[in-house]
Amino acid sequence: MLVMQRPTIEALGEESDNRQRFAVGPLEPGFGHTLGNSLRRTLLSSIPGAAITTARFDDSLHEFDTIAGVAEDVTDIILNLKDIVVTSVADEAVTMRLDARGAGTVTAGDIECPSDVEVLNKDLHIATLNSKGRLAIDLTVEQGRGYLSSNREDDSRVIGVIPIDSIFSPVRRVAFDVEPTRVEQATNYDRLVIEIETDGSITAAEALASAGATLRSLVDLVATMSDEPRGLELGEIVDAAVSSPDLDL
Secondary structure (H helix, E strand, C coil): CCEECCCEEEEEEEEECCEEEEEEEEECCCHHHHHHHHHHHHHHHCCCEEEEEEEEECCCCCCCCCCCCECCCHHHHHHHHCCCCEEECCCCCEEEEEEEECCEEEEHHHCECCCCEEECCCCCEEEEECCCCEEEEEEEEEEECCEECCCCCCCCCCCCEEECCEECCCEEEEEEEEEEEEECCEEEEEEEEEEEEECCCCCHHHHHHHHHHHHHHHHHHHHCCCCCCCCCEECCCCCCCCCCHHHCC
8 A cells, every 4th residue: 555754844943024934845756846836826816915905185186196295296105005014804994094294204103093904014104294294194905815906997986086006915925945855765755945925914824824725725626526535545744843733734
């Protein structure tokens, strides 16, 4: 009877600057790239997150405008708003409010958030005001996946509400490498080393676990096609020193 070594997963060091590396192995020859490409695609496109989707300025109707007392024009302010990292546990769209007056720098920390929304990068620069300046904006936060263009068609668009390019994915960068590893006398097995960087709204481990769950649900569709699915008898599992059951792929 064919007995295969079950792969394990381990974190390589602690998370630093929202970045962490993981190793998966041993994998059958060729499956390192198969799993690496699948995880990378899923991590970059299919992890849900929250983002600002629209902005409504009290003193401006469109993005090609300027506001008295504000150094930046509306276009520059919107570009800064795109960099705000938020988390949301609300099922529906929610509104944040920014209302700053007087000389000084306006940052993301000046935004008033409802209880189910949090701004993570509070030091992010948004605008600079003079003594007579005022910047008042309503910001809509929604949950989604992937990317939502500001050029999207919306029949319910309201004059003065400016759509914003929205990146919902909390994963900023994924890179992987496949290394050779040994299983008994065989030296052609794969070891997948994957590095994940997030925006801080979730950890790299949470992102990897979410991607694994997404891929598992897709593979389950194929597994149920057979009336009598055949499985493999697995060998003894060798647990990694820092392995996590949450990352079981």
